Amino acid sequence: MAIHLKDRLRDIRDFLRSHRHERQATTAAGKHFSDMEKLLGRAASMVDDTLTLAETASRTVLPGAQKHELVLWPLGDYFSDPNAGEHAFRRHMYRAAKILAATLESAGPPVIRETGFTAAHEALRRRQGHMVLALKNATEHEAKRALIAGMLAHLVQDICRSALSDPAASPSTQDAKAGILVFAPGLLASALIGFDESLPASDLLDIATMAISARRDRMARSLAADQPIADLTAVFESLLTHLP
Known part of the structure; x- marks a missing residue:
């Protein structure tokens, strides 16, 4: 509520x-x-x-509200504790999305809701709990990359579809490419932290934004494809292999 x-x-x-x-x-x-x-x-x-x-x-x-720097956790950490993880996930991803929405020029930004992040977090935890458990027990980088890529695909699909179908969304904001540019980089930056914590979150967000921007057309087509999860997973696994 x-x-x-x-x-x-x-x-x-x-x-x-x-x-x-x-x-x-x-x-x-x-x-x-x-x-x-x-x-x-x-x-x-x-x-x-x-x-x-x-x-x-x-x-x-509010505690911590005076901190203006971008904060992100490794993606798996958001699912280790259902309550604290969900709270951090929606706050961190909402902040990253607002930062990215302010940079859009041609298309209007999509509708950004904290409830959208909460719903995506809950859906992944409930429907794909086996992936979360497997990630927790994975030790090899290749196995982790494949699991995280799949988690990213599910999250991006759920968050983007929620934003595009929001009753408040106008035709000018129902742009899948804009949704990809606003929501995907924060998620990808979070995933990259799990492999390299030496770079600050803001730098990883910049890297992720450039990488997603170069692939936004393909990712937007993937959202409308017959097998969106498989297509998006392939994109994210390639990115996680070559970044940062």
């Missing part, structure tokens, strides 16, 4: 900010508002300011 509420509050905040921008543009064009429209505009501004203040306060008060 708390995660859904956070996502809904973000929707309200984004809507109100959009309303304020549209209202400012109309005012600049010389249109006169009625008293009721002015009252609604003030109410929207007050709610927007309140939500902004609450967001700023939470970053200051």
Whole structure:
């Protein structure tokens, strides 16, 4: 319930900010508002300011909220403890996705929900629990790469499909390539940490972003293919073999 509420509050905040921008543009064009429209505009501004203040306060008060550097765990660590792992997974991947969404130029960013990351984490743990267990017991790099590639394929598919089918998604944001660019690099960077912890998370995210960007067309086609998991697994296994 708390995660859904956070996502809904973000929707309200984004809507109100959009309303304020549209209202400012109309005012600049010389249109006169009625008293009721002015009252609604003030109410929207007050709610927007309140939500902004609450967001700023939470970053200051909550433990660890003052840390602005990107934090990622090795992918397997997110599934070693169902509760703490799920919490860290959605927080870390949400932060990485927001960073990447801000860099998009041509296409609009997809809908980013914490609930989407939570659902993907739970689905992998419930449906592919054997992969998580096998990864925990794997000792050879080749075996680990194959398992992690499969986990990445399932996560990317679930997260992207959730974002693309979200009721709030407009036609301009229902772009599979944009979804791949926003959601896949954070997951890949997390997987790379499991093989090399010498590089900071921000550097691995940059490396993963460039690698995914070069393969976004193929990965977008894979999402719509008859065997998306097999296709995406092959892409991720190749990336894990040659990166960083």
